[in-house]
Amino acid sequence: MKIALTIAGFDPSGGAGIQADLKVFQSLGIYGLSVAAAVTAQNTRGVTDILPIDTQFIKKQLSVLLSDMRPDSLKTGMLYHEASVAAAARLIRKHSLENIVTDPVLTSSSGKKLGSRYLPDAMKKKLFPLCTVITPNIYEASVLTGLDVRTNASMERAAVQLKSFGPRCVIITGGHLKGNAMDLVYDGRFHVLKGRKLKGDYHGTGCVFSAAITALLAQGTPLLEAVRKSKLFMNRVLNKSVRPGSGMKILAM
Numbered sequence: 001m002k003i004a005l006t007i008a009g010f011d012p013s014g015g016a017g018i019q020a021d022l023k024v025f026q027s028l029g030i031y032g033l034s035v036a037a038a039v040t041a042q043n044t045r046g047v048t049d050i051l052p053i054d055t056q057f058i059k060k061q062l063s064v065l066l067s068d069m070r071p072d073s074l075k076t077g078m079l080y081h082e083a084s085v086a087a088a089a090r091l092i093r094k095h096s097l098e099n100i101v102t103d104p105v106l107t108s109s110s111g112k113k114l115g116s117r118y119l120p121d122a123m124k125k126k127l128f129p130l131c132t133v134i135t136p137n138i139y140e141a142s143v144l145t146g147l148d149v150r151t152n153a154s155m156e157r158a159a160v161q162l163k164s165f166g167p168r169c170v171i172i173t174g175g176h177l178k179g180n181a182m183d184l185v186y187d188g189r190f191h192v193l194k195g196r197k198l199k200g201d202y203h204g205t206g207c208v209f210s211a212a213i214t215a216l217l218a219q220g221t222p223l224l225e226a227v228r229k230s231k232l233f234m235n236r237v238l239n240k241s242v243r244p245g246s247g248m249k250i251l252a253m
């Protein structure tokens with residue numbers, strides 16, 4: 001059985017972070033490992049508190065896990081501290097891990113800051129060079145590039161800039177764009193993934209999309225095929241979404 005590892009935040013509401021990643025891995029037939037980089041207090045209305053896990057303890061979780069199992073792919077989500085980015089990058093290099101997916105989580109859907117001030121720089125310098133693919137949304141792409149990313153042209157400029165940090169592929173997800181939700185893929189060439197925007201607010205879409213890519217890469221699916229299949233997976237789980245609380249909808253696998 002193929003194995004995928006997520007290093008991410010703990011979401012008690014079950015819609016994002018580690019919980020979402022494990023559900024995606026399971027539904028795509030991949031055995032999931034998870035390392036907690038932060039614990040959040042949140043419900044479907046939003047995040048109220050965050051307890052970042054001490055970097056030394058993230059290292060301990062990773063080291064003991066990697067001394068026993070070798071993941072076929074690895075995803076990072078909410079890492080919070082720049083030191084934790086460096087620790088994850090060091091262990092990825094030490095174990096020569098491949099199929100690295102980074103969802104550069106910076107803020108929650110409800111607008112709460114999910115990382116330190118130095119997190120964007122640390123991700124660009126230490127983590128992006130190791131990545132097969134990074135999946136910023138338009139807000140994250142704006143913070144990471146200093147550009148105002150909200151049009152087709154600015155998405156293209158941001159993608160080119162982000163690829164210069166070293167990832168093999170950049171996907172800027174357009175779910176927060178006005179009008180149609182298109183994602184821009186740049187792997188040296190531009191590819192557009194079209195999608196119909198559904199009504200309502202959804203929690204965990206970025207986590208689920210990047211986790212699906214991670215699962216498919218673990219299975220040995222070629223990158224662009226993994227990306228296209230993950231977009232189809234998104235359409236499916238968005239259509240099956242549930243509203244377990246009074247706030248955002250959660251994707252169902």
Ligand code: PXL
Pocket residue numbers: 008009010011016017018040042047077078105107108109114204205206207
């Ligand atoms: O959607 C970004 C995200 C990632 N990881 C965790 C989260 C959130 C948003 O709330 O809570 C744990």
